Amino acid sequence: FRHGEPSDVIVSTPNGPVHFGEGHPVVLIAGPCSVENEEMIVETAKRVKAAGAKFLRGGAYKPRTSPYAFQGHGESALNLLAAARAATGLGIVTEIMDTADLDAVAGVADIVQIGARNMQNFALLKKVGAQDKPILLKRGMSATIDEWLMAAEYLLAAGNPNVILCERGIRTFDAKYARNTLDLSVIPVLRSLTHLPITIDPSHGTGKSEYVPPMALGAIAAGTDALMIEVHPNPAKALSDGPQSLTFDSFDSLVREMAVIGKAV
Numbered sequence: 265f266r267h268g269e270p271s272d273v274i275v276s277t278p279n280g281p282v283h284f285g286e287g288h289p290v291v292l293i294a295g296p297c298s299v300e301n302e303e304m305i306v307e308t309a310k311r312v313k314a315a316g317a318k319f320l321r322g323g324a325y326k327p328r329t330s331p332y333a334f335q336g337h338g339e340s341a342l343n344l345l346a347a348a349r350a351a352t353g354l355g356i357v358t359e360i361m362d363t364a365d366l367d368a369v370a371g372v373a374d375i376v377q378i379g380a381r382n383m384q385n386f387a388l389l390k391k392v393g394a395q396d397k398p399i400l401l402k403r404g405m406s407a408t409i410d411e412w413l414m415a416a417e418y419l420l421a422a423g424n425p426n427v428i429l430c431e432r433g434i435r436t437f438d439a440k441y442a443r444n445t446l447d448l449s450v451i452p453v454l455r456s457l458t459h460l461p462i463t464i465d466p467s468h469g470t471g472k473s474e475y476v477p478p479m480a481l482g483a484i485a486a487g488t489d490a491l492m493i494e495v496h497p498n499p500a501k502a503l504s505d506g507p508q509s510l511t512f513d514s515f516d517s518l519v520r521e522m523a524v525i526g527k528a529v
């Protein structure tokens with residue numbers, strides 16, 4: 265692994281550069297699980313921007329457990345993300361699943377996301393690591409920290425130094441109340457092992473919207489560099505991950521609580 269002092273990853277967005285790293289405000293990445301239509305993605309972008317988010321997230325290509333579940337709108341959703349980017353200046357974070365889509369995804373994304381299920385898709389890692397956009401690498405749901413860091417090493421070895429790690433919850437023996445076990449202990453552990461910045465995703469980490477604010481605040485207390493939070497205009501009607509998505513109002517109040525603990529975004 266590459267040891268050393270934590271180093272910033274600086275991501276350019278239409279609104280200016282955003283620093284992921286110590287000494288900078290916690291970066292908020294927010295938006296729906298899936299891009300559903302133009303109205304919802306542009307409205308969400310405006311609302312999360314007003315709250316303080318620097319990036320809009322939204323899936324165009326969705327890794328769904330069931331082949332019959334909504335798979336994402338694909339390339340047309342990328343165009344909608346581009347529209348939301350143009351309307352707000354927010355950076356875009358969206359997932360790549362297939363190397364065949366890399367040019368299209370990297371053409372719109374300011375950060376290319378590699379999802380938990382693809383953390384050890386080495387062919388994908390090599391291709392994404394060889395392009396220039398910064399990369400958000402999610403931890404596989406059953407990956408050890410060493411496996412996660414070796415996956416990051418694939419990206420670095422392919423030539424891309426701008427890698428951000430994202431903890432999104434792991435499988436443990438108890439999944440009765442929370443979808444995953446959000447491993448906040450990775451924050452101090454990773455600080456001792458790597459210079460790469462850290463994002464925490466309490467939405468996939470817990471699977472329930474009411475658990476998201478306490479875990480987001482806990483992640484800030486533990487020193488995360490960024491948070492990725494699912495926000496939807498009408499979670500009950502979301503095409504994916506509605507139960508874990510915050511409403512605009514609950515996202516607003518979470519950001520106010522962050523300011524109270526001294527980490528204004």
Ligand code: PEP
Nearest residue numbers: 297379380381402432468
């Ligand atoms: C997502 O961010 O919508 C997603 C599918 O996340 P994960 O890969 O962590 O399950």
Ligand code: MN
Nearest residue numbers: 297494504505
């Ligand atoms: Mn999701």
